[in-house]
Amino acid sequence: MEGSSYFWIMLCINLVRWRTPPEIILFSLNLYFGFKLSLRDVRDHLFEEWGFWRSHEAVRQWVQRTNRATRRYFARPLKRVSRIILDESKVRVGGEWVWLWVALDPVRRVVLEVYLSKTRNGLVAASFMRKLMEKYGRKVLFVTDGGKWYPWAAESLGARWLWLKGGVRSYVERWFRTIKDRLRVFNCTFSKSSRGLENARTFLRFYAYYYNHVRPHQSLKQNTPIPSRKGTRIQRLQKALEVKKTLS
Numbered sequence: 419m420e421g422s423s424y425f426w427i428m429l430c431i432n433l434v435r436w437r438t439p440p441e442i443i444l445f446s447l448n449l450y451f452g453f454k455l456s457l458r459d460v461r462d463h464l465f466e467e468w469g470f471w472r473s474h475e476a477v478r479q480w481v482q483r484t485n486r487a488t489r490r491y492f493a494r495p496l497k498r499v500s501r502i503i504l505d506e507s508k509v510r511v512g513g514e515w516v517w518l519w520v521a522l523d524p525v526r527r528v529v530l531e532v533y534l535s536k537t538r539n540g541l542v543a544a545s546f547m548r549k550l551m552e553k554y555g556r557k558v559l560f561v562t563d564g565g566k567w568y569p570w571a572a573e574s575l576g577a578r579w580l581w582l583k584g585g586v587r588s589y590v591e592r593w594f595r596t597i598k599d600r601l602r603v604f605n606c607t608f609s610k611s612s613r614g615l616e617n618a619r620t621f622l623r624f625y626a627y628y629y630n631h632v633r634p635h636q637s638l639k640q641n642t643p644i645p646s647r648k649g650t651r652i653q654r655l656q657k658a659l660e661v662k663k664t665l666s
Contacts, residue, residue, distance in 0.1 A: 442470055443480050448632070450481060481624065488623035494553070496530055496630070496644070499523050501559045502550060504568070505590040506538060509598065511618045518622065519546050520593060524561070524586035527635060528643040529593065529626040530554070534619050544571035551577060563587065597625060 442464065449460045457474035464470045464477075503522045508515045511534070519533040519542070531550060535542045547560060559578045562568040572579035634640040 438470070438472065438476075442468060446472075446477055446480060447628075450477065482620055488620065488627055491627055492531055492623060496528055497523060497526070499525070499530070499554055499558060501525075501561055501586075502530060502554065503561045503587055503590045504543075504547070505563060505587065505594070506543075506565070507594045507598075509534075511615060516615070516618075517542070518594075518597070519543075520590060520626075521546070521550055522590045522593060523643070524589060526643045527589055527593075527638065528630050532619075532622045532626050534615060534622065536615075538567065540567040540570040540574070543567040544574050547571050547575055547577055551575065561587065593629070596629070597622070600625065 445468075446460050446464060449455045449463060450457070455463065457477045460477050461472060461474045464472055501524055503524050504519070505522075506517050506519045509518045510516075517535045517538045519531075519535065521530040521532075522528070523530055530553075531546070533546050533549075543565075550560075551558065556576070557578065559580055560568070560572060561580050561582050563583070564581055568579060568581075571577075630644045631642055634642060
């Protein structure tokens with residue numbers, strides 16, 4: 419799994435039950451997030467290629483159990499940044515439209531934070547910006563589109579803010595296309611309850627983690643936004659994941 423990180427490997431290992439070998443679970447998560455397979459598709463592939471029978475519900479639980487770890491992951495600064503691109507877009511969750519907010523580093527394309535809200539206004543924008551300022555400092559420059567909620571949010575927080583059309587903002591627009599394509603293709607349904615919204619947040623946080631550490635980026639010469647850390651444990655697991663080449 420080219421471009422994967424030590425943190426990605428240990429995240430998956432620490433969150434699973436040992437009844438299923440960790441390399442099987444890691445491979446399942448890679449299928450689910452990287453190859454746009456549904457829960458049932460992953461289940462079928464595990465049985466056909468590995469001889470392991472696990473229900474699609476078991477696969478879903480492997481994904482959902484990453485919630486606590488991804489919360490810890492986004493609770494700390496991911497890197498030093500001087501600028502943060504902010505944007506928001508509609509996504510469908512449990513049959514209704516909600517707003518997905520994302521913060522992106524324009525240098526390495528690292529997803530710094532994701533957030534879901536039922537409304538889009540200055541209060542939500544300010545809450546999102548405040549959370550980022552707590553992690554990355556008050557001197558960070560927010561780069562946004564012309565949304566009327568951003569100037570009010572920035573002024574209320576005393577934040578540095580720049581309106582920009584095109585340019586580095588194209589990076590976040592590409593991210594939205596990627597995540598929307600992923601949501602359309604894979605068999606992901608969330609209930610209309612608050613639990614469904616939280617499950618969607620879990621999925622989006624984990625996908626952002628996958629995007630940062632595992633998914634190679636053409637604009638970065640097939641590297642990942644956060645470079646991998648090499649070591650003996652990751653090398654052993656990478657060998658176990660070479661079976662993914664059968665999908666090519």
